Amino acid sequence: MSVTSSPALAVEGLSLQIGGARILTDVTLQVGKAEMLGVIGPNGAGKTTLFNLVSGVLRPTGGTVWFEGRDVTGEPIHKRARGGLGRTFQTSSLFPRLSALENVRLAAQIRFGGALSVLRYPTSSDEATRDARERLAEVGLSHKAGDAAGDLSHGDKRKLEIAVLLATEPSVILLDEPMAGVASGDVPGLSQVIRRVHREHGCTVLMVEHHMEVVLGLVDRVAVMHHGQLLACDTPDVVMADRTVQSAYLGEAV
Amino acid sequence: MVRDAEHGAQSPVRRESEQSPAASPGGDGGRAAPSARTLTTWVAGAALVVLLAVLPLLNLSLPGILPGPTYTPGALQVLAFALLTAALALSYHLLFGVSGLLSFGHALYFAAGAYGLAILLDRAQMGLLPAIGVTLVIGLVLAALTGAVSLRVTGISFAMVTLAFAQAGSVIVRRNPDRLTGGEEGLALNTDRLPELLVGVVNTKYLYWVALVVLLLVYAVVAWIEHSRAGHLMAATRENELRVRVIGQRPYVIKLIAFVVAGVLATVVGMANLLLQSGAVPRAISTDFTLTLLVMVVLGGVGSRWGAIVGGVLYTLLDQRLNALASSAWIEELPSVLRIPLSEPLFLLGTLFILVVLFLPGGIAGAVGRVDARNRRRTGKADPRTLLEEVV
Amino acid sequence: MSTVVLLAITGLGLGALYFLVASGLSLIYGLMGVLNFAHGSFLTLGAFAGWEIARRTGADSWVTFLLSLVLGAAVGAVMAALTEFLLVRRLYERHIEQVLVTVGLGLATVALFEGIWGTDPVFITGPAWLEQTTSIAGARIPNDRFMVIFVAVLVLLAIVAFLKFTRFGLIIRAGVENRSMVTALGIDVRKAFTLVFAVGGAAAGLGGVLASHFFGYVSPLLGGSLLIFAFIVTVIGGLGSLTGAAIASVAVALLQQFANFYAGGTGDLAVVLALAVVLLTRPSGLLGKKA
Amino acid sequence: GCAPSTNTSPGDAPSGAASETATKDPVDVGIVYSKTGPLAAYGKAYLEGFEAGLDYATDGTGTIDGREIKVSYADDTGDADKAVSLAKDFIGQGYPIIAGSTASGIALKLAEQAEQNKILFISGPAATDAIQGVNKYTFRSGRQSLQDVATAGTFIDPAGKKVLVFAQDNAFGQGNLAAVDAVLGAKGAEVTSILVPEDATEFTPFARQAVDAAPDLIFAAWAGATSGAMWQALDQQGVFDAAPVVTGLGDRSTYGAYGPAGSKISFLSYYFPEAADNDVNTAMVEAIEAAGSQADLFSPDGFVAAQMIVRAIEKGGGEVEAMITALEGWTFQGPKGETTVRASDHAMLQPMYQARLSESGGTWTPSLIAEVAPEDVAPPEKA
Amino acid sequence: MHAPILTVSTLSARIAGQQVVEDISFQVPSLGVTALLGRNGVGKTSTIKAILGLIERSGEVTLAGERIDGEPTHKIVTRGVGYVPEDREVFASLTVAENLRLAERDDNPRRELVEKLFPDLVARSAQLAGTLSGGQQQMVSLARALLNDNELLLVDEPTKGLAPKIVAEVAETLEEAARTVPILLVEQNLQVVRRLAAGAVVLAGGRVVHTGSAQALLADEELTKRLLGVHGGDDSNQPAPAPHASALNPEVRQ
Numbered sequence A: 001m002s003v004t005s006s007p008a009l010a011v012e013g014l015s016l017q018i019g020g021a022r023i024l025t026d027v028t029l030q031v032g033k034a035e036m037l038g039v040i041g042p043n044g045a046g047k048t049t050l051f052n053l054v055s056g057v058l059r060p061t062g063g064t065v066w067f068e069g070r071d072v073t074g075e076p077i078h079k080r081a082r083g084g085l086g087r088t089f090q091t092s093s094l095f096p097r098l099s100a101l102e103n104v105r106l107a108a109q110i111r112f113g114g115a116l117s118v119l120r121y122p123t124s125s126d127e128a129t130r131d132a133r134e135r136l137a138e139v140g141l142s143h144k145a146g147d148a149a150g151d152l153s154h155g156d157k158r159k160l161e162i163a164v165l166l167a168t169e170p171s172v173i174l175l176d177e178p179m180a181g182v183a184s185g186d187v188p189g190l191s192q193v194i195r196r197v198h199r200e201h202g203c204t205v206l207m208v209e210h211h212m213e214v215v216l217g218l219v220d221r222v223a224v225m226h227h228g229q230l231l232a233c234d235t236p237d238v239v240m241a242d243r244t245v246q247s248a249y250l251g252e253a254v
Numbered sequence B: 001m002v003r004d005a006e007h008g009a010q011s012p013v014r015r016e017s018e019q020s021p022a023a024s025p026g027g028d029g030g031r032a033a034p035s036a037r038t039l040t041t042w043v044a045g046a047a048l049v050v051l052l053a054v055l056p057l058l059n060l061s062l063p064g065i066l067p068g069p070t071y072t073p074g075a076l077q078v079l080a081f082a083l084l085t086a087a088l089a090l091s092y093h094l095l096f097g098v099s100g101l102l103s104f105g106h107a108l109y110f111a112a113g114a115y116g117l118a119i120l121l122d123r124a125q126m127g128l129l130p131a132i133g134v135t136l137v138i139g140l141v142l143a144a145l146t147g148a149v150s151l152r153v154t155g156i157s158f159a160m161v162t163l164a165f166a167q168a169g170s171v172i173v174r175r176n177p178d179r180l181t182g183g184e185e186g187l188a189l190n191t192d193r194l195p196e197l198l199v200g201v202v203n204t205k206y207l208y209w210v211a212l213v214v215l216l217l218v219y220a221v222v223a224w225i226e227h228s229r230a231g232h233l234m235a236a237t238r239e240n241e242l243r244v245r246v247i248g249q250r251p252y253v254i255k256l257i258a259f260v261v262a263g264v265l266a267t268v269v270g271m272a273n274l275l276l277q278s279g280a281v282p283r284a285i286s287t288d289f290t291l292t293l294l295v296m297v298v299l300g301g302v303g304s305r306w307g308a309i310v311g312g313v314l315y316t317l318l319d320q321r322l323n324a325l326a327s328s329a330w331i332e333e334l335p336s337v338l339r340i341p342l343s344e345p346l347f348l349l350g351t352l353f354i355l356v357v358l359f360l361p362g363g364i365a366g367a368v369g370r371v372d373a374r375n376r377r378r379t380g381k382a383d384p385r386t387l388l389e390e391v392v
Numbered sequence C: 001m002s003t004v005v006l007l008a009i010t011g012l013g014l015g016a017l018y019f020l021v022a023s024g025l026s027l028i029y030g031l032m033g034v035l036n037f038a039h040g041s042f043l044t045l046g047a048f049a050g051w052e053i054a055r056r057t058g059a060d061s062w063v064t065f066l067l068s069l070v071l072g073a074a075v076g077a078v079m080a081a082l083t084e085f086l087l088v089r090r091l092y093e094r095h096i097e098q099v100l101v102t103v104g105l106g107l108a109t110v111a112l113f114e115g116i117w118g119t120d121p122v123f124i125t126g127p128a129w130l131e132q133t134t135s136i137a138g139a140r141i142p143n144d145r146f147m148v149i150f151v152a153v154l155v156l157l158a159i160v161a162f163l164k165f166t167r168f169g170l171i172i173r174a175g176v177e178n179r180s181m182v183t184a185l186g187i188d189v190r191k192a193f194t195l196v197f198a199v200g201g202a203a204a205g206l207g208g209v210l211a212s213h214f215f216g217y218v219s220p221l222l223g224g225s226l227l228i229f230a231f232i233v234t235v236i237g238g239l240g241s242l243t244g245a246a247i248a249s250v251a252v253a254l255l256q257q258f259a260n261f262y263a264g265g266t267g268d269l270a271v272v273l274a275l276a277v278v279l280l281t282r283p284s285g286l287l288g289k290k291a
Numbered sequence D: 001g002c003a004p005s006t007n008t009s010p011g012d013a014p015s016g017a018a019s020e021t022a023t024k025d026p027v028d029v030g031i032v033y034s035k036t037g038p039l040a041a042y043g044k045a046y047l048e049g050f051e052a053g054l055d056y057a058t059d060g061t062g063t064i065d066g067r068e069i070k071v072s073y074a075d076d077t078g079d080a081d082k083a084v085s086l087a088k089d090f091i092g093q094g095y096p097i098i099a100g101s102t103a104s105g106i107a108l109k110l111a112e113q114a115e116q117n118k119i120l121f122i123s124g125p126a127a128t129d130a131i132q133g134v135n136k137y138t139f140r141s142g143r144q145s146l147q148d149v150a151t152a153g154t155f156i157d158p159a160g161k162k163v164l165v166f167a168q169d170n171a172f173g174q175g176n177l178a179a180v181d182a183v184l185g186a187k188g189a190e191v192t193s194i195l196v197p198e199d200a201t202e203f204t205p206f207a208r209q210a211v212d213a214a215p216d217l218i219f220a221a222w223a224g225a226t227s228g229a230m231w232q233a234l235d236q237q238g239v240f241d242a243a244p245v246v247t248g249l250g251d252r253s254t255y256g257a258y259g260p261a262g263s264k265i266s267f268l269s270y271y272f273p274e275a276a277d278n279d280v281n282t283a284m285v286e287a288i289e290a291a292g293s294q295a296d297l298f299s300p301d302g303f304v305a306a307q308m309i310v311r312a313i314e315k316g317g318g319e320v321e322a323m324i325t326a327l328e329g330w331t332f333q334g335p336k337g338e339t340t341v342r343a344s345d346h347a348m349l350q351p352m353y354q355a356r357l358s359e360s361g362g363t364w365t366p367s368l369i370a371e372v373a374p375e376d377v378a379p380p381e382k383a
Numbered sequence E: 001m002h003a004p005i006l007t008v009s010t011l012s013a014r015i016a017g018q019q020v021v022e023d024i025s026f027q028v029p030s031l032g033v034t035a036l037l038g039r040n041g042v043g044k045t046s047t048i049k050a051i052l053g054l055i056e057r058s059g060e061v062t063l064a065g066e067r068i069d070g071e072p073t074h075k076i077v078t079r080g081v082g083y084v085p086e087d088r089e090v091f092a093s094l095t096v097a098e099n100l101r102l103a104e105r106d107d108n109p110r111r112e113l114v115e116k117l118f119p120d121l122v123a124r125s126a127q128l129a130g131t132l133s134g135g136q137q138q139m140v141s142l143a144r145a146l147l148n149d150n151e152l153l154l155v156d157e158p159t160k161g162l163a164p165k166i167v168a169e170v171a172e173t174l175e176e177a178a179r180t181v182p183i184l185l186v187e188q189n190l191q192v193v194r195r196l197a198a199g200a201v202v203l204a205g206g207r208v209v210h211t212g213s214a215q216a217l218l219a220d221e222e223l224t225k226r227l228l229g230v231h232g233g234d235d236s237n238q239p240a241p242a243p244h245a246s247a248l249n250p251e252v253r254q
């Protein structure tokens, strides 16, 4: 892997085997700074697994993960997160009994430091809280700041996940099906948020999504996965025209 | 772990169940409430503390609850014991209620306080203050070491490893190595180096005040931690460890802090208990004792500080006074189907506990919280859902 | 040499006893995730039932002995079924509360037994053969050890068969995870839960009667004194693994036996240490499924 | 006829004077004992003995020279913390006398309270030697481990013999081992021991060990529910064929615990109703039977405690120092015969018994082999 | 005209004490697919759960002419109701084979059919269902319902989160199944609805707001927009008057 070009994120020969089953085989991929990459592929292709390996939730059985020129393959989740690698989950993963604001503020506090301090109150006037409120406003959840995260509607939970993610000020973010289960009426709005983050914060974004309109409308390149392997990685036009992609993923239209 | 993250919240029933056991939003009381309510809570709390402080000077009788008027040593002894038990329950609350750590070995640190101080006073012939200092360090080191090991696993495994450590402690104490711990018989307090005021029944009121101070101290520490950033992270860790990792924090460290603080607080209570009871007994390190703490916290209401206190006090008073009930004359006259169960205090206590778990989810605090919430809804005030918001 | 044989065979007997106590516990814990603190009481009640029938029909006949085993198992099953029906059932999918309710039941029932049968141990006698010894390699092995080992193997086979040849094991594992979905597949999950509790209780009752012969007494505290070892072998054996519990029972008993004899009575410490080591290296136990 | 104090001391005048002032205020006595809990059976025997003793010593009046003895009973449930609370309650209410305590751990804690608060404490069935001479406020109404051991020593001539102590490895067992070492070792016996872990559940290997040690006498110190299994193991491994085995005879409920081994054991006995042959014993046994119960191992502890309390009040008038003086060195007729409170360390010098058990129709009954004189089993003096 | 297999009249349902379905009435004919439509959170899932007795309900439900509203869930199901839940709800700790075995109600379950439809599941029969990808789990969920001979299938959002190709396959499967068994289908993907459904029932705010032919509904762009808000028109927030709303209000009926 040439570090000179220093892509924001790169994986090289990444593999995962669980008890004989090859979940991911020899995936090599580079994502440039401030690039937005779509990841598509049939169910069970290994997209979520790829994210789990990159974020450290799973350890690969082979290969390397490079994050901003650094080999992070052996680093625990929280170190990568602190280094600026953020992610969301396919099924929302929040603190259900804490308020929406608190969910975001905890993330902000960790960024500002002193999250473990017993000497500091998380009062409403401090920088972390201000920051958290801004993030909530950004995804349009200000009016739900006080609601327990578990009581939010499905779509709001997806938005809250993104707010939490933003509060850690990541340089690379991994979005796992952000639109799944969001009402079709809300999809454009959420796409807008993602686009803004990408543009304004200059984040590198990797996004798994089955919603093809969203993917094609947002991303610079599309990576296609199938049977744990990377089939192709190119511009949307090229990828969509690919026969294999059509037969393995898109199928005939309904 | 991936499985949890991806599929944990799939079934609606599951989601419901996650909400019920630990801190219900109402459990955090007036914290998030309008400031008028906060003020009322503060005033009521302060008044209660003052009342407790002057109790030894008053002549109040609570027949059936206390053995005599409040100024008598007998009543003060029972009250002081109840306060210390409440303090211990409060330290357990930090573990279980706040951080969601189900430990079966919390008695170990309590016993470390009681036995440690007793041994230092007697064998090492230390003065009271240095002995207290050294015992605190012992408690700290013990909690840090055992916590560091047991927190490497979670759930029932964690409960079992803590149980194992406490059990090892219990075996050692009962084995009486070097005649250090007194085995079954326990240790008597060597009063030579104690200030006069802490010795003798006539001075029970001073021991009572010590107990009260210990309770207030433990309360202050627990409340402080709960409100602090670390406390919020503890609650967050209890809710979703993976999420904590992903925002860049190690749950292990957070849990270890909770474990060690709770352990040291238990050590403090253990020392006070040694002074109050003039001795240490092996029951203090038994698993039963930890289970008793669990019972108290659940009785009072998991996740609620004052619930832990109420649970501790209630349990102690019931435990002490149900004997009196059980041996009362009217029970002796009942037919044996009723008499046998009713004359066993532990049967009554166990049954009460079962009923609370079944019918009062959230314990006493939960029940009060619900009534409170209903009243507030009726009077049109907002439901303080803003958990952990706008503290103090 | 004969000492080692003696230690090994009596250790095996002790392991069999641990397994008898742990089998029901492991079944209920493994399938339903309920660490049943009232299990000791099922056992005690079974033992008292066995004793009550024995003293009415002449303690030293084999018929009485068999009768007491059957009655002990039946009483244990009934108490367990009632526990499930009245208490545990209301708290499905709330594991901590389920554990708490069994803690309360454990407290209350021990006190109740003390009220009924008194706090003193009641001493037990059985058929004369059980109290005699058989000589193996110069070691005089008490015969009741063989009996306990025999019954433990039977119980192991019976429960394994129950799980293998019926759908109950499956139903319960699924029901613990998502109860309403199991009913939505057309299965009455409540019956299955009660049945498994009853089977666990029967094993406990059986274990209680045999334990009372093994120790020569029954008292309200009998079950509780064995419960902690049952917990340990259940957890060491691994969640949901009956075979694991069996292996752990024997391993723990042998370890305890040899450490007690050769290492200055450190058996209990050794067992507790073993528990910690096993959990720290294999958090899910010897044969437990990966959590 | 049944005057409580057989040897009237010359101090009649103060007691007379006390009685005049005290006709109005009764003397409070607090009994802290196990009504429930693991030692409830001992507590029951103690209580029945105490009530019989109080009746006996006050001629059924419950008063001394017109001064009422007001007894309050409290249940410690075997829990030391609770016992301390109850004792403090009594002391706080001004009770000058506390008696009871079935467990050694509780006895020690109450002794500590007695010293702190300068009140009279008469310990009950707790056998721990630690109570002996612990402080001047603490007495005992029963026997202590050293006396048990000394009685065991009377079964053989210890000089040059190999004595094996087979005991639980806990405070009780260790105490007995120390006592055997002190008493029989002093008489020239070679003392060895097998200490079995307290929580062990399998005794067969240890029984084997005992046989292999080939001792001349085995002294077994065992308490608790596991004793049945322990005796069975000894019997199965042929320990009784190897050497005589001595142990202390427990209360009625344990007679069956020895199983078939029961008839092979040489028992030292603290007390069983048929052992003592004197008027006081007869009175006690009859009184307890009249109350619908049976005298048992610890009935004398309660009975003697009552005798001591009556004596103390009678001579000391409720003043703690005076009561101590009244009890120290007092010799009287207790249910077991002549009993003396040794002045120096408050040890209770009393006769002990050798006994055996025999079975008929499924019930075991003890019978007396010999009575051992108080001075032969007196514990060494502790200053 | 066939007699309806399922008749729902004046059905109300509550979750945690909160009314989520109010006084709804509709019928499912004994042939073909009936679509149950509506925007997010209108009570589609709750209606299905109420029919199955999974949540507290009142009102009248008959299956093939027999009342089932008083029966416990497992009895209703054994009468011949297959259920595919919204969130798949596979048993994560059981293997695929165990999941399927648990679902077998009949003496001769149609294993061949399932094996033919989802060959992937045969290959993965020993894998824990919790480790399957989302799409694979959906297959298990569908297979569980198709194993038995049913009189009625209740299928809740079978295509959520699936790759486009699988969506087509699932649609085909349902089309196949509908030849022999009537289906009540909840679905957001209107293309799927168009392909399968004959009748349509539209919910809004927990009430029935429209019933009729599915094809006619989808052909009427204005009506679709108003009822389903597909293009997020503001007017669709106003629920239309309920043509089927009973004159009796729920309070009176209790």
Ligand SMILES: Nc1ncnc2c1ncn2[C@@H]1O[C@H](COP(=O)(O)OP(=O)(O)OP(=O)(O)O)[C@@H](O)[C@H]1O
Pocket (backbone or CB within 6 Å): A018, A021, A023, A041, A042, A043, A044, A045, A046, A047, A048, A049, A050, A090, E127, E131, E132, E133, E134, E135, E136
């Ligand atoms: N323990 C395991 N044993 C065998 N196979 C496994 C195991 N864990 C995961 N898999 C398989 O790994 C594959 C990758 O799953 P992953 O969740 O990454 O898919 P995905 O691309 O995210 O699919 P979806 O779009 O459905 O979410 C799946 O086929 C899954 O069945």
Ligand SMILES: Nc1ncnc2c1ncn2[C@@H]1O[C@H](COP(=O)(O)OP(=O)(O)OP(=O)(O)O)[C@@H](O)[C@H]1O
Pocket (backbone or CB within 6 Å): A154, B012, E015, E016, E018, E020, E038, E039, E040, E041, E042, E043, E044, E045, E046, E047, E086
């Ligand atoms: N567990 C719950 N507690 C409280 N309210 C709930 C719960 N589950 C659902 N609801 C409420 O019931 C209403 C109906 O929900 P339901 O799941 O039936 O909607 P739906 O039409 O299936 O929506 P979707 O299209 O999102 O699946 C919603 O408003 C929701 O907020």
Ligand SMILES: [Mg+2]
Pocket (backbone or CB within 6 Å): A047, A048, A049, A090, E133, E134
């Ligand atoms: Mg995925």
Ligand SMILES: [Mg+2]
Pocket (backbone or CB within 6 Å): E044, E045, E046, E086
């Ligand atoms: Mg739905």
